Amino acid sequence: xxxxxxxxxxYFESYINLAMTERPLAEELKVNxxxxxxxxxxxxxxxxxxxxxxxxxxxxxxxxxxxxxxxxMAHRAFRVSRKDETGLPGFDHNAYVExxxxxxxxxxxxxxxxxxxxxxxxxxxxxxxxEALGTIGTVSNNAxxxxxxxxxxxxxxxxxxxxxxxxxx
Numbered sequence: 001x002x003x004x005x006x007x008x009x010x011y012f013e014s015y016i017n018l019a020m021t022e023r024p025l026a027e028e029l030k031v032n033x034x035x036x037x038x039x040x041x042x043x044x045x046x047x048x049x050x051x052x053x054x055x056x057x058x059x060x061x062x063x064x065x066x067x068x069x070x071x072x073m074a075h076r077a078f079r080v081s082r083k084d085e086t087g088l089p090g091f092d093h094n095a096y097v098e099x100x101x102x103x104x105x106x107x108x109x110x111x112x113x114x115x116x117x118x119x120x121x122x123x124x125x126x127x128x129x130x131e132a133l134g135t136i137g138t139v140s141n142n143a144x145x146x147x148x149x150x151x152x153x154x155x156x157x158x159x160x161x162x163x164x165x166x167x168x169x
Contacts, residue, residue: 007136008148015155016148025133025150026126032154033118036161041111043169048107052167057097059168062160063110064100065093067117070153074121077149080137081128090140125150 008016021028040063048060057065076088102110133147 003145003147003151006143007134007145008152009140009142009144012148012152012155015159016151017155018158019151019154025147026122026128028154029118029122029125029150032158033122036157037111037115037118039161039165040107040114043107043164045107047168050168059164060102060105060107060110061097061100062164062168063107063114064102064105065097066157066160067110067114068096068100069093069156070114070117070121073149073153073156074117074124076137076139076144077121077146077153078124080135080139080144080149081124081132081146083135084137087138087141121153 003016003020005013019028019032023031043059049058051058051061072091079086079088105113128146133145133150135146136143137146138144139149
């Protein structure tokens, strides 16, 4: 699968590079998720509030962040795929983490929520034709394709799971 660098802002390049494979995007969203969620489900519940250093997010906060970002990116992909010409705003992911109250959620709850969110993401992307994936919209004053948003969802989760493996577990 190839994608033009004009389909996304350069700051998303690392996520897209983590996600690109030869599989069609809708298939990669499913295959990759099965691997990534299995890892997240394997994390012991006692680690939910663990952060490897002061000021760093906890494991629970990272899971909530993955959910939040997927919700935002999938919403953007939906609107761009529907040819909504409204410029879509950015968001402050740090502010989202600060106000998200996960005190009542277990890691299992967060994984279940992430599965539900990905099921909706998968349903939307599996119904898009190839030409819809190339549809370009405006996100945070940048050109962004539906395809790029899908790969960003995949790469973002892979990025955070890599950090969890390297620094938290």
